Amino acid sequence: MIFTVAIDGPAAAGKGTIGRAVAARFGFRHLDTGLLYRAVGVQGGDPAQAARDLSPGDLARDDLRTLEAGQAASRVAALPEVRAALVDFQRRFARSEGGAVLDGRDIGTVICPEAEVKLYVTASPEVRAHRRWLEVGGDEARVLAEVKERDARDMGRADAPLRPAEDAVVIDTSEMGIDEAVELACAIVSTRLGGRD
Numbered sequence: 001m002i003f004t005v006a007i008d009g010p011a012a013a014g015k016g017t018i019g020r021a022v023a024a025r026f027g028f029r030h031l032d033t034g035l036l037y038r039a040v041g042v043q044g045g046d047p048a049q050a051a052r053d054l055s056p057g058d059l060a061r062d063d064l065r066t067l068e069a070g071q072a073a074s075r076v077a078a079l080p081e082v083r084a085a086l087v088d089f090q091r092r093f094a095r096s097e098g099g100a101v102l103d104g105r106d107i108g109t110v111i112c113p114e115a116e117v118k119l120y121v122t123a124s125p126e127v128r129a130h131r132r133w134l135e136v137g138g139d140e141a142r143v144l145a146e147v148k149e150r151d152a153r154d155m156g157r158a159d160a161p162l163r164p165a166e167d168a169v170v171i172d173t174s175e176m177g178i179d180e181a182v183e184l185a186c187a188i189v190s191t192r193l194g195g196r197d
């Protein structure tokens with residue numbers, strides 16, 4: 001069975017948690033596509049070359065979750081050569097046998113416009129910054145500034161800007177617990193799976 005769940009949205013909206021939970025519930029594979037851009041961003045040197053040479057070992061580095069890696073990722077993610085180098089791997093993953101969940105910024109719009117389910121998971125910048133701050137600590141105002149800076153870069157870039165696909169279901173997690181958001185996402189996937197029989 002080929003079945004793709006595309007989950008897009010800004011940083012710290014809950015995409016990753018929802019993606020992992022949906023994948024576990026339905027036995028699908030899961031790809032956090034932000035890790036690809038983070039791994040390229042922290043590499044240094046020529047980003048396009050780093051994207052072409054990316055290996056599974058690069059995705060296992062333990063410094064990919066930092067704020068700095070997120071900023072570096074969003075800078076290299078604005079380069080069309082970098083995005084182009086990562087497309088095939090993501091498309092193959094999305095359409096691989098057995099079902100796949102991908103979370104990122106352009107999954108429903110560019111990587112897999114034919115995805116059976118498209119979700120756009122979002123929340124206010126303040127709520128997202130607070131969640132990220134609980135994970136990374138430090139100065140909350142600085143975390144909020146970083147979140148807003150990254151949003152502006154991801155939404156404003158010319159190539160594959162962050163925006164909901166026209167047929168995406170928007171899930172706003174500003175005032176919704178993560179369990180509720182997961183149940184909503186699973187219900188949408190379940191309905192779509194049922195409709196295929």
Ligand code: C5P
Pocket residue numbers: 011012033034035037038070073074075077078103104105106107150154
């Ligand atoms: O999701 P995460 O915060 O790990 O993503 C890091 C950065 O990578 C994002 O801010 C964005 O610039 C970039 N990205 C992207 N397209 C994706 C996934 C991530 O441009 N599909």
